[in-house]
Amino acid sequence: MIGIREIQDAAGRIAGHVVRTPTVPSTGLSALLGVPVTAKLELLQRTGSFKARGATAKLLSLSEAERAAGVVAVSGGNHGIALAVMAAALHVKATVVMPRSAPARAVEIAEAAGASVRLTDDMPGAFSLVTRLQQEGLTLVHPFDDPVVIAGQGTVGLEFAEDAGELTDVLVSIGGGGLIAGVAAALRARRPDVRLWGVETEGAQAMSEALAAGGPVPVELSSIVSTLSAPSVSRLTYDHVSALVTEVLVVPDREAVRGSLDLADHAKVWTEPAAGCLLPAARQVLQRVGDGARLGLVVCGGNATTGEMIAWAARFGLR
Incomplete structure (x- = not known):
């Protein structure tokens, strides 16, 4: 398991090479969801994502x-x-x-x-x-099955813990699980009472299927969200999620695209559906936890073109 020391060491090594991205309360998302929402804007990272x-x-x-x-x-x-x-x-x-x-x-x-x-x-x-x-x-350089890579991604959670106000629930997208493994390790060390929720899209359900099977299994990929489409998670990321994450939620591609459009309209940020999926998942979380929630969203990336978004919106009948 990755510990806070490894994440702190990674933060020291990569400082000066990457951006400490903004952590901001979003009045637009708070109004949309009806509870206070804080966003970690990792789409403003170098190369447009936490990677x-x-x-x-x-x-x-x-x-x-x-x-x-x-x-x-x-x-x-x-x-x-x-x-x-x-x-x-x-x-x-x-x-x-x-x-x-x-x-x-x-x-x-x-x-x-x-x-x-x-x-x-x-x-x-x-x-x-x-x-x-x-x-x-x-x-x-594996995208997720590497403790050094996971510790690097965990610096997102370390910064979020240091920079955000009060939070009850944090939502993180899952592809192979490197981001959520690192963020979970950091937040469990710094904010142990916060609930962590993973989010996948239908047709890219490697982690939820692994949790159902008791370990990593190969999955059939059909989601439009290629940046979440890992053919399986690793034992390393599975172990972190099974131990540290409250639950993994799955949302349809259509709702992930709608989430990206809502983020543009209400948060004024341009995201890819891998981040857009957080909004429909946030509504599921609110139905479960009830009043008093204060949400944190790790807005993981913004590398979708206008052409792609237009095509996806047309495909799903979204305006």
């Missing part, structure tokens, strides 16, 4: 030989962007493997940063190619 933290922590932990050989990552979008950009900043050669379903903008950004981008037909194929590249000598 820069874990990638930087891992890159800074490499030996000289590992740096010289280069690194490789598999990604549905944001992790690949983060590794490409932060590796370039730290003068490390990076290869990013993505499924063809990854957002075109993510591929463009990774290539523009100087990374070698390899595309595969699907996410399982991407993981298979990464295994072969590791055998050729590249160091894997």
Whole structure:
């Protein structure tokens, strides 16, 4: 299990390389949901998502030989962007493997940063190619199955605990579980009374299916939310969630897209559906916990294009 010391150490290492993102009370979201809401605006992080933290922590932990050989990552979008950009900043050669379903903008950004981008037909194929590249000598920077990466993502929770006012419930999106594992470890150490809720979209339910099965299992992916679409969680992230998180909630893709539109309208921030899913989940939380809730939302990323949002809104009949 990742402890607060590892997260504090990661915070010290990555300071100066990443942004301490704003933690702000949102009057718009508070009015929308009917309770006080505080948002951790990680979409304002370098590369547009929290992923820069874990990638930087891992890159800074490499030996000289590992740096010289280069690194490789598999990604549905944001992790690949983060590794490409932060590796370039730290003068490390990076290869990013993505499924063809990854957002075109993510591929463009990774290539523009100087990374070698390899595309595969699907996410399982991407993981298979990464295994072969590791055998050729590249160091894997895993998006979630790495204690160094999780400690880096945990700095989000450390900052949230330090900067937010009173909170009763914090909601965090889940793909492979690296973000929620780190945030949960930090908040359990700093704010042990806060309830933690994970959020997935239908068709990207790797953590909820793992919890039902008693451990990580492969899942069928069908969600439009590619940045949450891990083919399975890891034992490491599963152990953190099963021990530290109150419950994992699942929302439809349509409601995740609606959540992004509501965040634009009411919070004045441009998010991807991986963050938009927090709003419908927040309504579920409020139905369960009743009066007196004070919500915290980890707004994890904003790497959706206007074209993508327009297409998703049209697909689901949203205005």
